[in-house]
Structures are given as structure tokens and as C-alpha cells.
Amino acid sequence: MTRLVLIDGSSYLYRAFHALPPLTNSAGEPTGALFGVVNMLRATLKEKPDHIAFVVDAPGKTFRDDLYPAYKANRPPMPDELRAQVEPMCQIVHALGIDILRVDGVEADDVIGTLAVQGASAGMEVTISTGDKDFAQLVRAPGVAAGSIALVNTMSGSRMDSDAAVMEKFGVHAGQIVDLLALMGDAIDNVPGVEKCGPKTAAKWLGEYGSLDGVIASAGQIKGKIGDNLRAALQRLPLNRQLVTIKTDVALERDAASLRLREPHVDDLRALYGRYGFNQALKELDAGAVAGNAGPALPVAEKEPGRSRGSGFVSAAVQAPAGLDPALAAKGEYETITTIGQLQAWIGRLRHAGQFAFDTETDSLDAMRANLVGLSFSAEPGAAAYLPLGHNYPGAPAQLDRAQAxxxxRPLLADPAVHKLGQHGKYDLHVMRRHGVELAGYDDDTLLESFVLDSGSARHDMDSLARRHLGYETVKYEDVCGKGAKQIPFSQCALDDATRYAAEDADITLRLHRVLSPRLAAEPALERVYREIEMPLVPVLERIEANGVKVDMDELRRQSADLSKRMLAAQQKATELAGRAFNLDSPKQLQALLFDELRLPALVKTPKGQPSTNEEALEAIADQHELPRVILEYRGLAKLRSTYTDKLPEMVNPDTGRVHTSYHQAGAATGRLSSSDPNLQNIPIRTDDGRRIRRAFVAPPGRRLVACDYSQIELRIMAHLSQDPGLVRAFESGADVHRATAAEVFGRKLEDVTGNERRAAKAINFGLMYGMSAFGLARQLGIGRGEAQDYIALYFSRYPGVRDYMERTREQARERGYVETVFGRRLYLEYIRAGNQAQRAGAERAAINAPMQGTAADIIKRAMISVDGWLAGHRDRALMILQVHDELVFEADESFVPTLVEEAGRLMASAAQLSVPLVVDSGTGNNWDEAH
Structure with a gap:
């Protein structure tokens, strides 16, 4: 799973300043706070985040100052010796490859909150690195899967990633943190709470009355002086709640997906570390252990660094689940393989077992560049071995030659009759292929077993699964290689320690399989999803990733230059329209300009009641003044440049000259694949500028790109699931389904349907799948809410099967707690029986949409497996290179294109037998845009 780390820069700086002595360098410059920040950053980077941002407060007032002029009024100015360290801190952060974010009008907390919810909603694993208790309110943010946002205190090493952890620390649920803070107040921010009300009293009240509103309503029942204090504070408590609530809807120029950790600027770091006397950091830098070049040797989805230390067996704090076979929770016995005789004995042992777990240790998380450091194996619980092949520390024992080993x-690993299993094994398949071993018989993957059994869980990494299913606390990377400034690369780890860590990976993977496999077998539908879809897809994705796609660097440079030129023009146009200069990236300045000076209506509000300047808000007023449209144009251009045209060249693999994305099978609960580095799922294609990005994905000379795309697949699945005669008939006829729907709804002949009627029918067709209300339809079509409600009612009268399906699905979801795809994949709905109406409504919308989106995901996965099987005999003539939503992209010899289009289209169309035909549209071109 893609990992996003959001660093509370202000918290880092102040905590380091107060925690460390007033250090100086040889020139007398203060360095104490800087030293602490650098150490915390190095520790964070060694945990290998995929995306990261260092967020600090922008100068000037925020919306909270407008709400409460005394906000932070008693905070003293920054000490001069601390202020002197801010600029060098920013220089080091930038040199480390980390983006620094400042947003006018809001605090760093709000920027972090917005990115955290955005990242978690996109399936990222989000870590907020902070010591600020206010962030506990985000641990269970509304609409975000449990466990997907965690708080880590880098100074103390503590971690908070569940409602239970929040309850343990604060005595209230995560959803009550805002109310707790409102009652207590915050002396640092000058927010007065209830006098004499500390955390225990506030937690007690919230436990008794449920919420701040409940406490306010029951204030007359609370006796004594504390009750008097509460009643005296009643009028300011709602304002307190506004002040302590972290915003999660800030309009940002950058989204979570764009915050990719960049390669460090080594020369700049060397100069900065030398100037400020950071000798250990300088030593690591010169040894090549900076940012992406040091740390755990396993992919993020497999090993999750940075957790508490473990003993390597069941501890008192982590108990084995009831009924678990004791052998699956006991301490293991591990062997280090250093001789040919030992290796041959283990090969015989593994072959005789017929199935074994294996794992690779490498020097990089990038599977396309990783070098093999060692291999581990296990064929029975509690027994495993580690084969070191690249440990190179002084005095390291002799190891077998890698090529010879x-x-x-090779005969064992390439034998399909000997079954292999792993945890996130796609990474290991890449590594072995790059080292000349085509591994066969990879039949089980514990990450995928866990995902199919419980797709709604945020964590399927080995450490979490071991804790959850075995009650076992695994050895962590830091346990054997150290942490912070003293951490060493795995290749320099002592063999005894390396064996303890690496052999355990294989052992625990095997044990997890022994637990998870019977659970899958007890659910035949889920086991079919696992055996027929997810596992066969693993080698297919590995091949697609390894194939990569060629990128036209000159085209990207041209597009970046054009985007920069047009951004400048948009800025100049905006200045001209406003009659003065202003910051287009500042929500506060936009608020003042649009709503105070220009008097435009504030049609969209933030949760705090302030006029919003997000995309929706600007779109709502774009027909009333030219400026909002210009601002939207500027934002769109800036996002394209920062996310794609400037970043894609950095992602080209120097060995292959291609971009190699990574696909994640466990990234979305519905089963949809997600991608990262780069994320190809989010390239915008609704605008000409967005579509231009695809022009940079090109075919080499003599070849063409071919794109095959399912037509209206989710609507076709709706017709199949609902069995509505009218909808089925519309697809069977082969007519334009939106025009056919409009003819039904408005009582027209097909040829008499107007453009507006077709547009309304299309909005209803797609909107109902996502739970669109009459209000949403009215806003999309620009009509009254009553008229929109009439449209929906008319639609359901013509397609009663759709209405019945939706109601039936809601009821089944409430009864069972989950919904299923056509192929039996399950999506569990945590809030389907919630008392909170908003949460329940959200779960009901998911219940209706998930079977369609999940079935579409299953269908294209089945198609990929079929097409890949056919391509096996034609790999010299065609490659499958991309999968994006409902589309497959191929690279093929020009002469082979007609054959590929015909056969790929046929296989994709036959990937499922629905009540309506699956239709595949194909296109070809020299680049992806032409083909699409």
C-alpha cells in the first residue's frame, strides 16, 4: 500500500528547540532545534514513505483569527535563536527531497488534515508525524477506513492508529476529541475552556452525555462549582468547537498523490550538514545512506517499519487468538545457510515438502532496481533458513557465490509442481526475474488471502497480520539494524541478526497461510475470487510493470514550458480582472476578493460556515464573473505541471528508459487496482490539457499503442444486476443507451430526443449508481430541485427494476453487513447500521455502487489474465503495458495490430457472461492519446 507521511513542521521545530540544549556550530550559529529536526527527518525517511510533505504555518492571520480575534493572542514571539534556524531547516528539508507546504488563511493542522483524509480516501496508508494531541480527532475521520490514518510521535516513538488507542490515552473516542478539547480549552492557543475542567472531567462528561451538545443540554444537572463553571462557559463552547476542529476541506494546489518523495540533492545536503556540524548525518551521506538509499530491504506492503520493538515471539502484551494451534505462535528455530551442503539439504527439504514460503532481502524498495542481498525459506511452522548472498561488512563470514547459489x-524455483507462497510476492517475482530466475508455481500470497477475506481492513502487511491472527510480535528492521543515526543497511547487518529477521519473514508467512487458507476454504465464493482472479493476476501485473511504457521526454518538456507560460498568462489575466495583484493560491485572499470586494454570492460554504474557494465553489459562480473561471484554469494548469510534466521525467528508469508504475491489488476495498510511482489512474482526461499528458506515453519506432476500453461497463452491470427489462432492452438493441433512456423517460422517439434530454438521462444513469440525490442532479443539470425530483421519479417509473434492485441491495446490506460482486467478492459496510444518519446514508450509497464497481474490477482482472495467457505466444510482437480503470493498453508491432485488436477485444468481451453484451472499443496510435 502506498504510504503518505505528513510532518507537522511547526511541532518538530518547537519541540526540538525546547528539548535540546542551545547548541551552536563553529561559527556560533544556533543549531539545537535544527539538529533535532534533522534527526527526526532522517528517522522518518528511513521508514521509506512513498509520498511525504513538511507542513508549516504560513505567516499572517487565519480564519480562526476572524472567528476569535484573541486566538493565540498570548503566544510570545518566536525567540531570535529559533528564528535563525527556520531558513536552514527549510533548506535541509528541500534538499532531502521533501516538499514544504504553506497555505495562507489556514494553519498547518488544516493542511495536514485535508491531505490525510484525501490520502486515506484514495487508499493510502497515512502517517501524521506530530506530537500535537489535536490530531487525535483524525484517527477515525468520517468516511475514512479504520486504521488508515495513524499518528506517530517521532520523539517518543509512540503510535496511535485506532479508536481503542485514542480511548486508552484520552478516555474518549476519536470522534469525541473535538468536544474534549472544546471543554478543556487550550491555553497555548488562548482558547478558554470550562474553568477547572481538565481531561478527566471532560472525558467523564462526554462518557455520560455523549457529546458536547449533550453536555450543554445537561448543564443544569451538573452540581457544584464545576457545574457553575460549565454554565458560565456555555455561550463560548460552540465557538471553541469551531476553533479546535481541524479542517479537512482546504482548497490546495497540491493533492496527496503529487507529494512524491524526490531524490535528495546530495551536494546541497553535504554543504548544509558540514556547515552546521552534523557529522553523523554527513558520514551517512558520504556512505550513500540517505533517504531512499537506506532502511528496510522489503517492500512497504510486506514489512511495516517503525513499530514498537518485538521479541520475535508471543509477548504478554500480544496474546495468541483463542483456539490457535500453539505451533503457530511459538518461537522459531532458524538456520543460516553458508555452505553448498546446507543449501542442497534445504533444496531437498523444500522439494519434499511440496510447498514452501520464501522471501527476498534487497537493498531497495524499487523492485526494478533492487539488488538481491539474501533469500529465506520455510516449509514448516517454526523452522526456516536464511541464505545470505550480499552481506559486505568488515569481518563478514564467507557466503555462497550468488550466481552459483x-x-x-533455479530448478526448484522454476518448478511449477513445487508450490511457493509469499507476502506481497509480486515484489519478489520482480527481484528474482531481474536476477535471472523465472519463478513458477507462485500459488499463494498471504496479503491477498487477507485482502479477499476482509477487503475493508486498512492493514494487510505481515506485521499487522501476525499480530492480528497469531498474537505474534515480529522482529522489526530497527531491532537488527538499529534506528536513527546509528541505523545500518541490511547488507551490513550481522548474519545472526539478519537470519533472525529474514528467516522469520518466511516462517510467519507460512504460519499465516496455515491460518488464512482454511478460512478462505470455508467461504467458497471468496476462495474462487482468490484462486481464479487475484492469484493468477500476480504474475500478469509483474509482467506489465516490468514491460513499462516509453515516455517522450521532449514532449513533456514542451508541455511543461507551455503550462508555465499559460499559468503566467492566467495570473496576469486574474490580476487584470481583479484590478490589483493578489495570491491565486491563497484561499483567504480569494475569499476577500471574490465575496467582499466583488460581492459574488457564496454558494458553497466550508463546514465552519465560511465562503469556500474550492473547485466546486468556484464552478458555482463561474457564470457570474470571469475571474473564478480564470482561477480554476490556473489551478488546473499548475496541478498538471507539478504532478505530471515535471515529475514523469524523474521516474524514468535509467536501465530501461521507461516508466514502470506499481499496481496494488489490495489498494481499494472494491477490488479496483490502484497504481503509484507514477499514479496513472488519476491522469485527468476530461480536458484537452489533461489528455495531452497521454501524448507523452509513446510507442517505439516500428510499433503502435493499442487501447481497448470497456464501453459503459458499470451501467451494463446495473442492467444485469437489476434485470430491468427496459434497461436490458436498451443495451441489447445496441442503441445509444442514454438516448434510449431519454426516449423512455420523456416519452419520445429515439430520433426526437434533444441534446438536453440525453444529457439529463446520462446524468441520471450514472448519478443513481453513485447515490446522487435530487439536489445533486439539480445542481449538475442547472434545474430546480423539484424538476430534478420529477426526473428521478419518472426514471424509476420507466425502470422499476432499478428501483427494486437499489432497495433490495440496501436491505440485504443491512441484514448481512456486506454486499457482493457478481463473482462473490465482498465489501463489508461498517456503518450500514449506524445510528448516525449521514454515516448510514454513505454506507447505503456504497452498498449500491460497490457491486457494480467491484464487478467491473473483477471483469477487467479476468480479462487481463485471459489476454496475458494469449500473449504468451506473441511476446516478441506485443506487450500489455498499462491498465487504467476499464482500459487496457498494449504496445505492438504495426503488422500485428489488427490481430491484437481482434483477439484482445474478443477475450475482454468474453470475460463475463452478463444479461447484456460487453462491448469493447479499440483505438491505435503512436501515443496513448491517439490510441484512446
């Missing part, structure tokens, strides 16, 4: 292992 792989030659001995």
Missing part, C-alpha cells in the same frame, strides 16, 4: 536454486 541461484543456479542451484
Amino acid at each position: 541461484l543456479d542451484l536454486l
Whole structure:
């Protein structure tokens, strides 16, 4: 799973300043706070985040100052010796490859909150690195999967990632943190709470009365002086709640997906570390252990660094689940393989077992660049071995030659009759292929077993699964290689320690399989999803990733230059329209300009009641003044440049000259694939500028790109699931389904349907799948809410099967707690029986949409497996190179294109047998845009 780390820069700086002595460098410059921040950053980077941002407060007032002029009024100015360290801190952060974010009009907390919810909603694993208790309110943010946002205190090492952890620390649920803070107040921010009301009293009240509103309503029942204090504070408590609530809807120029950790500027770091006397950091830098070049040797989805230390067996704090076979929770016995005889004995042992778990240790998380450091194996619980192949520390024992060892292992690893299993094994398949071993018989993956059994869980990494299913606390990377400034690369880890860590990976993977496999077998529908879809897809995705796609660097440079030129023109146009200069990236300045000076209506409000300047808000008033449209144009151009045209060249693999995305099978609960580095799912294609990005994905000379795309697949699945005669008939006829729907709804002949009627029918067709209300339809079509409600009612009268399906699905979801795809994949709905109406409504919308989106995901996965099987005999003539939503992209010899279009289209159309035909549209071109 893609990991996003959001660093509370202000918290880092102040805590380091107060925690460390007043250090100086040889020139007398203060360095104490800087030293602390640098150490915390190095520790964070060694945990290998995929995306990261260092967020600090922008100068000037925020919306909270407008709400409460005394907000932070008693905070003293920043000490001069601390202020002197801010600029060098920013220089080091930038040199480390980390983006620094400042947003006018809001605090750093609000920027972090917005990105955290945005990242978690996109399936990222989000870590907020902070010591600020206010962030506990985000641990269970509305609409975000449990466990997907965690708080980590880098100074103390503590972690908070569940409602239970919040309850343990604060005595209230995560959803009550805002109310707790409102009652207590915040002396640092000058927010007065209830006098004499500390955390225990506030937690007690919230436990008794449920919420701040409940406490306010029951204030007359609370006796004594504290009751008097509460009643005296009643009028300011609602304002307190506004002040302490972290915003999660800030309009940002950058989204979570764009905050990719960049390669460090080594020369700049060397100069900065030398100037400020950071000798250990300088030593690591010169040894090549900076940012992306040091740390755990396993992919993020497999090992999750940075957790508490473990003993390598069941501890008192982590108990084995009831009924678990004791052998699956006991301490293991591990062997280090350093001789040919040992290796041959293990090869015989593994072959005789017929199935074994294996794992690779490498020097990089990038599977396309990783070098093999060692291999581990296990064929029975509690027994495993580690084969070191690249440990190079002074005095390291002799190890087997890597080429010789792989030659001995190759017959075993390439034998499909000997079954292999792993945890996130796609990474290991890449590594072995790059080292000359085409691994066969990869039949089980514990990450995928866990995902199919419980797709709604945010964590399927080995450490979490071991804790959850075995009650076992695994050895962590830091346990064997150290942490912070003293951490060493795995290749320099002592063999005894490396064996303890690496062999355990294989052992625990095997144990997890022994627990998860019977659970899958007890659910035949889920086991079919696992056996027929997810596992066969693993080698297919590995091949697609390895194939990569060629990128036209000159085209990207041209587009970046054009985007920059047009951004400048948009800025100049905006200044001209406003009659003065202003910051287009500042929500506060936009608020003042649009709503105070220009008197435009504030049609969209923030949760705090302030006029919003997000995309929706600007779209709502774009027909009333030219400026909002210009601002939207500027934002769109800036996002394209920062996310794609400037970033894609950095992602080209120097060995292949291609971009190699990574696909994640466990990234979305519905089963949809997600991608990262780069994320190809989010390239905008509704605008000409967005579509231009696809022009940079090109075919090499003599070849063409071919794009095959399912037509209206989710609507076709709706017709199949609902069995509505009218909708089925519309698809069977082969007519334009939106025009056919409009003819039904408005009582027209097909040829008499107007453009507006077709547009309304299309909005209803797609909107109902996502739970669109009459209000939403009215806003989309620009009509009254009553008229929109009439449209929906008319639609359901013509398509009663759709209405019945939706109601039936809601009821089944409430009864069972989950919904299913056509192929049996389940999506569990946590809030389907919630008392909170908004949460329940959200779960009901998901219940209606998930079977369609999940079935579409299953269908294209089945198609990929079929097409890949056919391509096996034609790999010299065609490659599958991309999968994006409902589309497959191929690279093929020009002469082979007609054959590919015909056969890929046929296989995709036959990937499922629905009540209506699956239709595949194909296109070809020299680049992806032409093909699409």
C-alpha cells in the first residue's frame, strides 16, 4: 500500500528547540532545534514513505483569527535563536527531497488534515508525524477506513492508529476529541475552556452525555462549582468547537498523490550538514545512506517499519487468538545457510515438502532496481533458513557465490509442481526475474488471502497480520539494524541478526497461510475470487510493470514550458480582472476578493460556515464573473505541471528508459487496482490539457499503442444486476443507451430526443449508481430541485427494476453487513447500521455502487489474465503495458495490430457472461492519446 507521511513542521521545530540544549556550530550559529529536526527527518525517511510533505504555518492571520480575534493572542514571539534556524531547516528539508507546504488563511493542522483524509480516501496508508494531541480527532475521520490514518510521535516513538488507542490515552473516542478539547480549552492557543475542567472531567462528561451538545443540554444537572463553571462557559463552547476542529476541506494546489518523495540533492545536503556540524548525518551521506538509499530491504506492503520493538515471539502484551494451534505462535528455530551442503539439504527439504514460503532481502524498495542481498525459506511452522548472498561488512563470514547459489536454486524455483507462497510476492517475482530466475508455481500470497477475506481492513502487511491472527510480535528492521543515526543497511547487518529477521519473514508467512487458507476454504465464493482472479493476476501485473511504457521526454518538456507560460498568462489575466495583484493560491485572499470586494454570492460554504474557494465553489459562480473561471484554469494548469510534466521525467528508469508504475491489488476495498510511482489512474482526461499528458506515453519506432476500453461497463452491470427489462432492452438493441433512456423517460422517439434530454438521462444513469440525490442532479443539470425530483421519479417509473434492485441491495446490506460482486467478492459496510444518519446514508450509497464497481474490477482482472495467457505466444510482437480503470493498453508491432485488436477485444468481451453484451472499443496510435 502506498504510504503518505505528513510532518507537522511547526511541532518538530518547537519541540526540538525546547528539548535540546542551545547548541551552536563553529561559527556560533544556533543549531539545537535544527539538529533535532534533522534527526527526526532522517528517522522518518528511513521508514521509506512513498509520498511525504513538511507542513508549516504560513505567516499572517487565519480564519480562526476572524472567528476569535484573541486566538493565540498570548503566544510570545518566536525567540531570535529559533528564528535563525527556520531558513536552514527549510533548506535541509528541500534538499532531502521533501516538499514544504504553506497555505495562507489556514494553519498547518488544516493542511495536514485535508491531505490525510484525501490520502486515506484514495487508499493510502497515512502517517501524521506530530506530537500535537489535536490530531487525535483524525484517527477515525468520517468516511475514512479504520486504521488508515495513524499518528506517530517521532520523539517518543509512540503510535496511535485506532479508536481503542485514542480511548486508552484520552478516555474518549476519536470522534469525541473535538468536544474534549472544546471543554478543556487550550491555553497555548488562548482558547478558554470550562474553568477547572481538565481531561478527566471532560472525558467523564462526554462518557455520560455523549457529546458536547449533550453536555450543554445537561448543564443544569451538573452540581457544584464545576457545574457553575460549565454554565458560565456555555455561550463560548460552540465557538471553541469551531476553533479546535481541524479542517479537512482546504482548497490546495497540491493533492496527496503529487507529494512524491524526490531524490535528495546530495551536494546541497553535504554543504548544509558540514556547515552546521552534523557529522553523523554527513558520514551517512558520504556512505550513500540517505533517504531512499537506506532502511528496510522489503517492500512497504510486506514489512511495516517503525513499530514498537518485538521479541520475535508471543509477548504478554500480544496474546495468541483463542483456539490457535500453539505451533503457530511459538518461537522459531532458524538456520543460516553458508555452505553448498546446507543449501542442497534445504533444496531437498523444500522439494519434499511440496510447498514452501520464501522471501527476498534487497537493498531497495524499487523492485526494478533492487539488488538481491539474501533469500529465506520455510516449509514448516517454526523452522526456516536464511541464505545470505550480499552481506559486505568488515569481518563478514564467507557466503555462497550468488550466481552459483541461484543456479542451484533455479530448478526448484522454476518448478511449477513445487508450490511457493509469499507476502506481497509480486515484489519478489520482480527481484528474482531481474536476477535471472523465472519463478513458477507462485500459488499463494498471504496479503491477498487477507485482502479477499476482509477487503475493508486498512492493514494487510505481515506485521499487522501476525499480530492480528497469531498474537505474534515480529522482529522489526530497527531491532537488527538499529534506528536513527546509528541505523545500518541490511547488507551490513550481522548474519545472526539478519537470519533472525529474514528467516522469520518466511516462517510467519507460512504460519499465516496455515491460518488464512482454511478460512478462505470455508467461504467458497471468496476462495474462487482468490484462486481464479487475484492469484493468477500476480504474475500478469509483474509482467506489465516490468514491460513499462516509453515516455517522450521532449514532449513533456514542451508541455511543461507551455503550462508555465499559460499559468503566467492566467495570473496576469486574474490580476487584470481583479484590478490589483493578489495570491491565486491563497484561499483567504480569494475569499476577500471574490465575496467582499466583488460581492459574488457564496454558494458553497466550508463546514465552519465560511465562503469556500474550492473547485466546486468556484464552478458555482463561474457564470457570474470571469475571474473564478480564470482561477480554476490556473489551478488546473499548475496541478498538471507539478504532478505530471515535471515529475514523469524523474521516474524514468535509467536501465530501461521507461516508466514502470506499481499496481496494488489490495489498494481499494472494491477490488479496483490502484497504481503509484507514477499514479496513472488519476491522469485527468476530461480536458484537452489533461489528455495531452497521454501524448507523452509513446510507442517505439516500428510499433503502435493499442487501447481497448470497456464501453459503459458499470451501467451494463446495473442492467444485469437489476434485470430491468427496459434497461436490458436498451443495451441489447445496441442503441445509444442514454438516448434510449431519454426516449423512455420523456416519452419520445429515439430520433426526437434533444441534446438536453440525453444529457439529463446520462446524468441520471450514472448519478443513481453513485447515490446522487435530487439536489445533486439539480445542481449538475442547472434545474430546480423539484424538476430534478420529477426526473428521478419518472426514471424509476420507466425502470422499476432499478428501483427494486437499489432497495433490495440496501436491505440485504443491512441484514448481512456486506454486499457482493457478481463473482462473490465482498465489501463489508461498517456503518450500514449506524445510528448516525449521514454515516448510514454513505454506507447505503456504497452498498449500491460497490457491486457494480467491484464487478467491473473483477471483469477487467479476468480479462487481463485471459489476454496475458494469449500473449504468451506473441511476446516478441506485443506487450500489455498499462491498465487504467476499464482500459487496457498494449504496445505492438504495426503488422500485428489488427490481430491484437481482434483477439484482445474478443477475450475482454468474453470475460463475463452478463444479461447484456460487453462491448469493447479499440483505438491505435503512436501515443496513448491517439490510441484512446
